[in-house]
Amino acid sequence: MSLTPSFYTFNEIVTLKVEAPDNLLGPYLTNKGKDSVDIHGKTGIPIGSIRKMRSGETKAIPAIELYKISLVTKDAIGVVLKEIYPSLKLVQTDKVILTNIKSDTTDLGKVIMHLEDYNLDNLAYRTGIKRGRLQRLTKLDSTKILSHELYLIEMASNKEPGELFISLFADIKLHIQGEEK
Numbered sequence: 119m120s121l122t123p124s125f126y127t128f129n130e131i132v133t134l135k136v137e138a139p140d141n142l143l144g145p146y147l148t149n150k151g152k153d154s155v156d157i158h159g160k161t162g163i164p165i166g167s168i169r170k171m172r173s174g175e176t177k178a179i180p181a182i183e184l185y186k187i188s189l190v191t192k193d194a195i196g197v198v199l200k201e202i203y204p205s206l207k208l209v210q211t212d213k214v215i216l217t218n219i220k221s222d223t224t225d226l227g228k229v230i231m232h233l234e235d236y237n238l239d240n241l242a243y244r245t246g247i248k249r250g251r252l253q254r255l256t257k258l259d260s261t262k263i264l265s266h267e268l269y270l271i272e273m274a275s276n277k278e279p280g281e282l283f284i285s286l287f288a289d290i291k292l293h294i295q296g297e298e299k
Contacts, residue, residue, distance in 0.1 A: 138178035139266055141202045143171050143187075150191045160292040161186040184265040185287040188280075196280030199269050206266060208273050209246035226263055227256030229285055230271065245270040 147157070154168040163183050170176035171183075188198040230241070230252070238256075242249040247267055255263055272282050 138264060139203060139206055140174065140177060141171075141179065141266070142204065143179065143184075143202045144173060146198070146201045147172055147187070147191070150193075152187075152191060157187060157190050160190050162293060163187075179265040181263045181265045181268040181283060182287055182290065185283050185290055186292070188283075189290065189292050194280055195283040196278055199265070199272075199279045199283075203266055203269055206269060206273075208244050208270065225286060229282055230256055241271060241274055244274040247271075 147153075154165050154172065157163060157168050158165045161183070163186060167176065167183075171179050184198065184202075185195055188195040191198065193201075230238075238249050238252045241247065241252055245267070247270060251267075255267075268282055268286075269279065271277075272279060275282075
């Protein structure tokens with residue numbers, strides 16, 4: 119995995135996140151017989167975005183959008199994660215022990231802080247997601263976690279695939295035909 123978006127601060131390069139891995143969303147949706155128009159109609163995800171995710175042009179899939187797609191396919195999110203990220207692995211499997219972070223948090227932050235092994239340094243080390251990115255995810259509502267990031271956090275926390283998705287997105291519902299979108 120290569121590192122992307124960076125900026126300089128006081129002569130130090132700060133990397134925002136790890137580049138999203140390749141995914142198999144296109145073949146998965148094709149095997150399920152789901153077209154972009156149907157997915158759009160039930161989820162509200164723009165057709166153009168769905169097509170870009172399917173073709174691989176967009177590699178970084180927002181976690182909430184992948185969860186919605188799992189509702190359309192009627193597969194458990196854990197099954198979807200294993201299908202579209204078959205080779206996703208933790209960067210490190212051992213653990214580091216450092217101090218915990220305390221702050222006002224988003225729902226995602228609360229989920230992360232309630233993990234048995236909660237420690238941003240440990241999660242960053244094991245997942246390859248930069249500590250600054252994890253910290254922003256725990257504090258800022260405007261930061262959207264990507265599906266591969268949440269899946270890596272699940273792996274690092276010994277959670278079942280999809281467990282954190284279900285915890286975060288339990289209130290997400292699909293559009294019903296004839297309803298306002």
